[in-house]
Amino acid sequence: MNSLRGRLLVAAAVILAAFGSLAGLILERAFIGGLLQAQQDKLQTLVYSLLGAASTNAAGGLTIALDAVPDPRLRQPLSGLEAALLDENGAIAWSSSDSLRLTPPQLPQVGEWRFDRRDDLHAFSLSFGLRWIDASDDPRRYTVVVLEDATAFDRQVGVFRRTLWGWLGATLIALTLMLLVLLRWGLAPLRRLAYELQQIERGEQTQITGQYPDELQPLTRDLNAMIVNERNQQTRYRNALGDLAHTLKTPLAVLRGLTAEAHLDPVHRRQIHEQVDRMQHIVDHQLRRAAAVGTRTLTEPVALRGLADKLLSAIAKVYADKNLQIENQIPETLRVRADQGDLYDLIGNLLDNAAKYGHTRVRISALNAHRQCLIVVEDDGEGFPPDADRLLRRGARADTRVPGQGLGLAAVDEIVQAYGGQLHLERSELGGGKVVVVLPVH
Template identity: 40%
Template sequence: MTPGYSLRARLLLGAALVLVFFIAAAGIAVQRAHADSVRAAHYASLHGTVDLLLSRAEVDASGALVMPTALGNARLSLPGSGLYASIANTGRREQWRSASSVGVQPPFRDTLETGQLRTETLQDGERSYLALSYAVNWQAGPRPAHLVLSVLEDESEYRHEVAVFARTLWAWLGSAGVLLLVAQVLLLQWGLAPLRRVAGEIRRVEAGEQAKIEGRYPTELSGLTDNLNTLIQQERVRQTRYKEALSYLAHSLKTPLAVLRSALQEPARLPEAVTQQVRRMDDIVQHQLGRAAAGGATRFAPPVTLAPVLERIREALSKVYADKGLEFRLDCPTDLAWRIDQGDVFEMMGNLLDNAAKWARQQVLVRAWREGERLRIQVDDDGPGFSDTHSVLQLHVRGDERVPGHGVGLAVVNDLVASHRGELKLLRSGLGGARVDITLPAP
């Protein structure tokens, strides 16, 4: 993992970038909409001024333009007010200008086709104007007078209005953005608090200050914490199993070693004693290794299809017990799968089938099926059955000393079933012999 990698920093950076982009896009859109609205309002005002001029303008019988001294708009009478008006009488080559244009030379339009209304922006040196022009034929005398009315407004007023709004807009949007970022930081602090608590609990588990993750967490994290607790528990069970196996080996091997040491004093029985005690120590080692290596219940093991495993064990045992001519029957759905370590399956079923084959007279039946959320396995034989269902599960106990074996198989199976939180029962089979019934819960 990259040093300094922080989920919180990534979320904050992503949220900040999205927020800045959104605010910038929204601000630009609002600013443009406002500018267009203000421009439209200014042109509407200019159009109103043109209407005012049309209502006040008069043409005498000779076709000359006659304008009153007061127009009803103070800005047209105030020099340099920023609002300028002109009426060009193209037929008589005369032009009237408002008093506001004294000392200023606005670029009035004096040519335009009759009935045409034109809005535009005109430039005069460093100054620019919003302009609206309208041409009309005024009927007076025998010939109509062609009038071109032109109204200009200094664009600086429009720009000032837009600039004031833009400053206000960006100030508010910037403040809102800062508040939203602060809110996001606080929300992330609150939202990521469970992750920090989990990390703290994991550190305490590593330091040995607590046994597992104990806090209650949101639904999105509860599955993770449950799985972590399962892993911690499985690891502790595995460590305990290894410690117990080593302790048991250290304790159990004392007796065979003591027998061997005493046999050294009697050379005549030394070979027999060595053979017996070495076989006993081998049984002890095999049993404890089987217990220590048992995977135990795990929800993380991949599903194992049982039918192929049982088929491989049957083929192997058919060769081993070929002289007995046993019939191995399997009743297992081809798609039956279970979450369990494959090594545990081979160890468990191998010991069960081997034990059944030793005692069977003619046939061995294996059945496996799913029963709700549990796996059921039954191994039947037509042998003599179990005489003592309790002691036969103990190490080195065999049902009949005349039958070859070490008394280890069923004890290993019992330990494996227990490690998977399952249950093993020894019953009477419908074939007349023994039945081993195993129930394994879902991991």
């Protein structure tokens, strides 16, 4: 996930969900625990009222008068509340309902309370062990058992769960939306900074001018310093190039004038003239090389197709006698963030070589893939020799029969290297040479 806001939002949502789930479980357990304690206390009160209504019957056993028990549900059939008195063997000595079929529970000790849920009866059970001494001082062991149906308890727990998780879910959604708003507000300076950088790339402003939080001020200050340094460097390049061109202009003109002297031997005149031309070409090339700016991130992307169309139009005029079939397969939307002058030199040299060494066809194409821009120039000429890499050295030529100085591919390679790219010489499906330029996309 590349979005900073997305990462923060997902992380916060996970934390909120975990916190909400944990809080919900804790609240649910606390509520159920309190409800169970209230259930036990209620049944325990009922046991005390039953013992208060207990008396000895004619046989000397223990019985309970239901009329003396304050809870009327024990006298109502199917009320969900029942009670029983078990003897020391676990047999029912008395019950509030004749239809009671009670599986004997584990009998508690005298004075021991035992509260649990009987899933077989779908009811809560509270048992209490006691010893009853009758009129003849004969102690007898009894167990009082109270059963209450668990349907009402389960319904109450269900209502609480739905209410609890419903409100927790709504609260978590509301908190997530609030967090999204806060993240958008908190990251607004970054979006504003990105917009200003885009304005600088388009040439609509010269530096970052907005007011930013303290955490971003060192970044904006460094970016402005980088922009100023880059522009100052380009200014120094241009001034140095102008001074160099002006300095060399006069000596080269003098040398060229000496070739016109009448007493100069024709052979020497031709040699001097060739060397002057060579020096002029070398000077021009070195000036172009020094002017190559290389990769610049704060520049406007250049549309490759329009640039290639202009160069192809010029190539068609220069090589009109060859009647070349020229194809431009670069997409209209493809753009490369590079200096326009560098791209003119790079593509111009490649198209010139293709038109020079090709027979009838020249093709240029380009695409963006895997954060790289691939520029491909092909022709249907003789192609590259097996040791094609030597052509990247200055002065090396593949075909000495064709006029040239062997500087085109070397100049292209220097520009490509300045951008941190790669240059490959291959065989084209057209039958001739194929040059593949790989430039990193920033």
